[in-house]
Amino acid sequence: MTRFDAETTEERRALAEDAIAAHRERASPFLTLEAELPDNAGEDAVPPWVQLSDHTLNLDCTDAELDRLKSLLDSYGAFSVDELVRPEEAEGTNARVLARTDDERIAQFVEDVFRQVYEREADYRLWAAEV
Template sequence: MTRFDAADAEARLALFVDAIDAHEQRSSPFLTIEADAAAEADGAAGETDESGDGENDDPPWIQYADGTLNLDCTDAELDRLKSLLDEFPAFSIDDLHRPEEAEGTNVRLTARTDPERVAQFLDRAFREVYERPEEYRAWAAEV
């Protein structure tokens, strides 16, 4: 791979497909995609509360390995994820883990599809589940 970030929809899809291909070629343990932490819409994820302890201060991330996606969600994000899955029948929830020491849920999904469809899902998940603006910047943080 020669590029590691993209900020428009077409470039993000190409980045995601290339990152999945690079991950598979390298036989790396997993691929991590992150989205910028800053959200531009009022009330969107990434904003902090008045105390500065917003639940989504860290950039959202999704990991991919061997047809499995791994992500962390708040309760509201999990609801949005479940709605998004209605449009992606090749994706299913395998495991929901709610650690006592953390707020939110770790979700494992199985994706029985090709890298292009996984890329489409990744982009939609960042935009709809994590409420990123249309022109958010995504990073292939670990390949």
């Protein structure tokens, strides 16, 4: 991999697909993709992220984000919630989504997660934070 960030829909999907391929090629434990925080984000803000390990996506959601994730899953038949964990010491829910599909479709789903679930603007920057 030679690039680690992208700002357009097509570039972000290509970056995610390349990062997934690199993750699988390296047999790394997981891949982390992060959306850059907007300039007006508070000091305590944490960038939204999606991790991939094998064919399981892992992401943290507020209640509203979880509702949007469940709605998004309605249009992705090869994806399903594997597990929802609500830790007592943290707000929100950790969602594990099983993806029974190819890397291109996973990359499309990741883009839709950032745009629809995390409500990122059309020009948000995506980072391959850990491959």
